[in-house]
Amino acid sequence: MEQLKTAIVTRRDALIALTQDLIRIATLNPPGRRYHEICEYLQARMSPQGWDCTLVRAHGAPGDSEDFPRWNFVARHKGARQGDVVHFNSHHDVVEVGHGWTRDPFGGELDGDRIYGRGSCDMKGGLAASIIAAEAFVALNPEHAGMIEISATADEESGGYGGVAYLAEQRAFAHVDHVIIPEPLHKDRICLGHRGVWWAEIETQGRIAHGSMPFLGDCAVRHMGAVLDEMEATLWPLLAGKHTGMPVIPEGARSSTLNINSIHGGAAEQAEDYTGLPTPCVPDRCRIVIDRRFLIEEDLAEVKSEVTALLEKVKAQRPSFQYEVRDLFEVIPSMTDKDAPVVRSTAAAIERVLGREAGYVVSPGTYDQKHIDRIGKLKNCIAYGPGVLDLAHQPDEWVGVQDMLDSALVMALVLDDLLGNTKIET
C-alpha cells in the first residue's frame, strides 16, 4: 500500500489541476453545454498515456440535438494478461448554478483544502480521483491483468438516457465485471443502490361552464381537492408506516415517500406583462404530478394500485368524477449484495486507508446505477467517491483535496486487489 500511497500523494498537484480544469469546462445541463469539449479534454490527457479513448455521441437519445449533442467519453487501458474488467463511471454534466454563490462557480478556486465550483463535488472531483487512481496504479503495474475503463458520461442529472443508458444499450458493459461510480457519497461509505421511482400525472376531469353559474359545470379542481383530502387521510399515513431494510440515508427516506411536484387547474397562468383580468370559468381539468419513491420490499404494480384504489374510492363518493393516470417515469429499486466482489474489495480498501470499517448506505434518489443494473444486466456495481453529498447542487459547492486523495488511494487499492500482480503471487 505504501508504494501506491506515494504514487497518489506525488500526484496531488496533478489531481488539483485536473479537478480545476474539469470545473472550468461548464458542462451545464440543461441544456447540455460543452459536452464535446470535456470529452476532448479527457482524450487529450489520457490518450498519450496509452489509454485507448473513444468519443460516443448518443444519437437520437432524449436531449440529443445538433445544437446540444450528447457526447460521452470512454477510455480503456488493456493489461498484459487475462483478468477482470474494472469500470469507473462518472457523469460529466452539472446542474444549473442557482443563487447564493460567493465564489466563481466555474473558477475552480482552491482555498485551503477546498476546490470550489459547480460540479466540484457532484462529481468532477470523483472523476478526477478515479483518473489519478488509475494512472498511479498503471504506473506501478504496467503489466496488470484484465482491463481498466474510465467513462465520463452525459445527462446523469436528467435521467442518463444520453449517457450511461445509451452506452448500456450499445452493450458497453457486456464485458465489464466491476463498476464503481464515484458519486460524492463520502470517502468512508459504500453506496449499494437506490430506492425506486414512479412519477405519474393524475388528471381529474369536469365540465367547463360560466363561473357565475358553477352548478351548470363540474369543477375539476374540487375533484382534485377530494383526491388530496383522501391522500392526507389515508395514503400518507400508509406510506409512513412502510419501513425498509435498505440502509437509506438520510433516515427519513427509510419509509416510502410521496411528493406532489406540481398542481395545475383551470385557465393557464397569465404572462407577467398581461394587465387584464382572468376569465370566469369552471375548471374542467386539474392535474398533479406525483413523485412516489418506493422500497425494495415493494412492488411497482402494488405501488400503482394504491393510487388507483384511492381514486376509485373518491369516485364512488363523487358521482360525476372522472380521472386519468399517466405514467411518466419508473425505476425499479436497485441494491447490490454486500458480498459482491466490488463491495468486498472496496470495504477492505477503506479499512486499510482510513483505519475504520466502511459504512453501507443506499441513496434516496436514483443515479446511473439503474441503467447498469437494468440495461447492462450487471449487479456488481456501487457508488463510491469523495465529497459531501449534501453539498451537491448547492451554492458554493466544494470538494476536499484530502478526501479526493484518500478515495483515490481506496480506488487504486481496489485496482490492485482486482487486477494487480500481488494476487498472482499469493
Ligand SMILES: [Zn+2]
Ligand atoms: Zn452526481
